[in-house]
Amino acid sequence: MTRPALQTVPTTVPPQPAAPAETATHAVDPDRWPDVARVPRGPLRAAVAERLLRRVARRRGLRVEMPDGSLLVPAPADAPVLRLHRPEAFLHRVGATGLIGFGESYQAGDWDAPDLVGLLTVLATAPETIVPTGAQWLRRLYVQRPPAEELGTADNARRNIHHHYDLSNDLFALFLDRTMTYSSALFPEDPDGTVTAAWDGLPEAQHRKIDRLLDLAAVGPGSRVLEIGTGWGELALRAAARGATVVSLTLSEEQLHLARRRIADAGLADRAEVRLCDYRAVEGEYDAVVSVEMIEAVGRPFWPVYFRTIDRVLAPGGRVAIQAITMPHDRMIASSNTYTWILKYIFPGGLIPSVRAIDQTTARHTALRVTGAHGFGPHYAETLRLWRERFTERAAPVGALGFDQVFRRTWELYLAYSEAGFRTGYLDVQQLLLTREEDAR
Template identity: 35%
Template structure:
């Protein structure tokens, strides 16, 4: 790769080359990719046999040892599904040692081996420069152990049985450990790309009645009959020399504007190639980059194992995903959780809904879709209508008294925004995140202006357009279905400056920019944004609550705007949340009738209480800030002293 701002060359179109090209292209670099083969993808190889497409290089992976590949596939929307994978060995045509990984029973397929001490040897520490052959022989492992376990296991991975014993002992055994292949029983749950494997399995199960199933094998001891295709492929192997060379790779990276990357930098697999490509590209771009780390291997205590059995009715090790869809089959809403530590089960069994919150705060589980999270459960107009007021305003109201009606308090908040923005009939208002359109209708009714609102929810869009039509304001109000994070709005710490640049670009001459946002205390900001807390991922999935100083510093850095007025209405959010909670409990039976359960109700009750506490203690705030361009007197009217609503 040639270092430069505009163009880069990538040699090789395998997983490493394609990943590095992908990373650089996303940054706006023109990439030229060179590949000697007829197609890209390295081991990816689809052939047609008798009119049937066979993927002979289909990808298998799992969420524990392929975290970066999983993240890439999920970000690209690649369709995947779980599958089961097992391994078995049979020597001397079934007359020798036999064992498998399906269960404890299959491990000792020959029951006499249960009492054979040679079957139960443990490993000691390893010299990183030691070969696998020297390691096992110097520690007294038998020839049977080599033939019955080590060589078959490694050959199934690296497809080179003759050279297995010359590989690096450290690399091989650490790989086997990371992939749980050294356990007494390692029933593996893998993931596959859905369309590839469906074709393959259909023939495997002989669903195609016109022909026999296809069978793929590597390095068979003799050539099978009825062979329809024979091909060769290669794979990096973890030799001692490769291990030493990889440790010194940084000495040449970037020299003469050339970066090297490949699966050889790891164990030789797709995850290793992907990581190497991403690291090389980010190094060329001079950007910091943090790889996803393998989740910790989960070993449960007796109490945790019992709790897990109680909560899930099944045992899984190494991390798993549970999808909850409810018993009402007419309801399509669902949420998927990824379990990271066994403490999750104990906390849920012991503390129910509070245990769920505690487990989430401590990272015991996360949502598979971080941008949606529990929003998959509650993004319905019917649900919101049962705890919001008639205006369907899902933001902080402004109260005069604690017993004031919520609708009146929401209308007061809208009045404040209209006055602070100095809106008149000649203006065109852009609202980023328009919700269900309450502000749009009130603004146009009162001022007669033009209005455009942006939402990322189809259901909000449908509701808002219906309300606008009922009000007869279609000619003045327009809604757009748009991911407003593209502008971007509140997309996180790193993009705050870009947000202000974009907003100023959209702001007309003599225009005012009124921003209402939830904030976190400056003292807590760095700790909050660097951690996986309840607020950031559970309540505002995929977002990052800014602090006041972060917002104003971004404004000063990236725009010509300045603060004309600032007001913290956060204490009113406490009362707003109390009203929402009261409405939620009053309408509990109606919410349950929509398909939600008691656990959902308790979760939402906890959500409202948790947030209310944050606003009451002033850890959280809600600011309304008026921004203007310096010297733009016309933005405030002819007489700013008498017309100022501040």
């Protein structure tokens, strides 16, 4: 049965120029992007998705523009815009797999937004209210469970890390600053608390973040430091420059090679060692354990072993400083067994924790306790803005590295989606201090 055409309303504002042909109709490699190339068919689910889209547009004040310039529902001219190029494909994707389909529809070029972050910020505000309370059963139609092969076991973890961090050091160098730091910076703040962020200040802001974490862990001359999650080596370099001896662990071969080279070039190879090693296999005793935005990749079933490992190698009187992306506890619980677009295409196997979950895990499984916390979510929003703008500006060099249009749209959506999460407060980033109970007596 053929569905009738979408009922729309004429716009009172002149239609916007059509998106470039590449944006709206770019080719999708079915071998590389099978679920983006394939449009699922399900008329009933598509009809449900259409009703939901109309409701969201009205309730959230969205301007949903059709290919002919008409509007799905009446909306003011200054409302955030979701511009549909292929409405039927969009509705069938969303009807089949919900937010995964929403993301795949963007990857395929079914829709665009002149202000992607602005649109996603509206959608990320109170996301639990998008589907009406009485219709939550609809989640069963599209919610998937994370696949077993992405669970963060020792065997799977390297493959999960490889999926993201071994794409290409050259790719990351195109949009990161010269410190090659891929985590939230800590910018200066104006007297009213406004974050002051600019590209030329990003390296200093990254060093400010790293130095604050090292201070939290009391890293100084002679400190024995374990870093879980090397990145490209900037924290190890800063710690070694303080006179510490550093062992840094990574599962990314690309990061391993570049971090080792950067450390050697700085003349600090006698103080900082990078190992290709799973955190569970680490041995030794350390005065300080530091980890920046690595716990998100561990996975909830493995949080106990992660913290038990830290507790096992921490010397008496030692300190642990962790930087972690966090979310509210109730949202973490609600999403903890849900396969999301981010897990499918960006960070397989992970889960963003809540501070409460970290408190509970350490209390049940270790002698460690969270004794200090500093949140700075707005700083991450600005960090992501700078990365996103840089990534978008460098689309041609990204393509020259062999990354196709679907990949570039995937990462544009990932960076914009993450930025929106921090702007709404749905996500936060925390620097946490953990110490042992007996050390506080």
